[in-house]
Amino acid sequence: MEYVEKRVKREVRSQLDLSTGGHITVALSGGKDSMTTLHLLHEILSMRRDVTLDAITVDEGTPGYRDICVERSRKLCDELGVDHHVISFAEEYGITMEDIGPRSGxxxxxxYCGVLRRRCLNRKAQELGSTHIATGLNLDDTVQSVMMNISRGDVERLARLGPHTRIQPGLVPRIQPLRSIPEKETYTYALLRGLDFHESSCPWSGEAVRNDYRHVVNLLEDGSPGTKHCILSSYDQLRPMLRDAYAPADLRQCECGEPCLEERCMACRLLDEIIIEPRE
Ligand code: SF4
Structure with a gap:
């Protein structure tokens, strides 16, 4: 536990400049990673009177799964004395994953869910006045994202992976305190700390493209232990060059108010697809 805490403290120090205070909002899903992130940030920051720590849970409307996550998230926030905010797809978009999942084509x-969740989080965090959103991304997630972007040839997106050091108007920058902690270690830490996280996977997650990358990265790690850390280290060495090669994009404002690269943001475009296509 001390080993995990030491590395997370080091990440927080390297990713955050809190010399003039701050407002950190944890994207709290109710799973092991985000519950561990909130617990550790509370440990690290709760003595700082000039730093606000709170949490947002996005309820995308998956009955039997997210309702349990929301309940466990609320419980941890109550125990820690942290404000907890819930934002739902139903109130934000008038549609839930029960509608979207079967129509996803x-x-x-x-x-769909990933993009819509990000917009919910960004909007709510802006409304709260957050300076940073802390996500529960662990080492495995980070390495999978690096590999996915390399495999797709999307170097610009690779350059934009968090943690964010550049501030873009309308976008709350993200930090990733667990990015060097393997998933198994986060799981073990959460268990040993007695965090009451929700263990089940989202029922829609079986179709995620990321699963193939999880499998490949785990195979590489089994064959050559340390591979995940090496991929992260390679990426971190490349990051300054990638940032120099890809200057921050000039963002426009979508009609919904969110910043975007094209005329309309991705969330609005995906909502159009879902709403226009008639349900079978
Ligand atoms: S697994 Fe997919 S559908 Fe489920 S909450 Fe995550 S992004 Fe949404």
Whole structure:
């Protein structure tokens, strides 16, 4: 536990400049990673009077799964004395994953959910006045994202992976305190700390493209232990060059108010697809 705590403290120090205070909002899903993130940030920051720590849970409307996550998230926030905010797809978009999942067609349900979740989080965090959003991304997630972007040839997106050091208007920068902690270690830490996280996987997650990358990265790690850390280290060495090669994009404002690269943001475009296509 001390080993995990030491590395997370080091990440927080390297990713955050809190010399003039701050407002950190944890994206709290109710799973092991985000519950561990909130617990550790509370440990590290609760003595700082000039730092606000709170949490947002996005309820995408998956009955039997997210309702349990929301309940466990609320419980941990109550125990820690942290404000907890819930934002739902139903109130934000008038549609839930129960509607989206069966209509997702050539895309996976996660392709819709991921984008819509990010917009909910960004909007709520802006409303709260957050300076940073802390996500529970662990080492495995980070390495999978690096590999996915390399495999797709999307170097620009690779350059934009968090933790964010550049501030873009309308986008709350993200930090990733667990990015060097393997998933198994986060799981063990959460168990040993007695965090009451929700263990089940989202019922839509079986179709996620990320699963293939999880499998490949785990195979590489089994064959050559330390591979995940090496991929992260390679990426961190490349990051300054990638950032120099890809200057921050000039963002426009979508009609919904969110910043975007094209005329309309991805969330609005995905919502159009879902709403226009008639349900079978
Ligand atoms: S697994 Fe996919 S559908 Fe489920 S919450 Fe995550 S992004 Fe959404």
């Amino acid at each position: 050539v895309r996976t349900p996660c392709s």
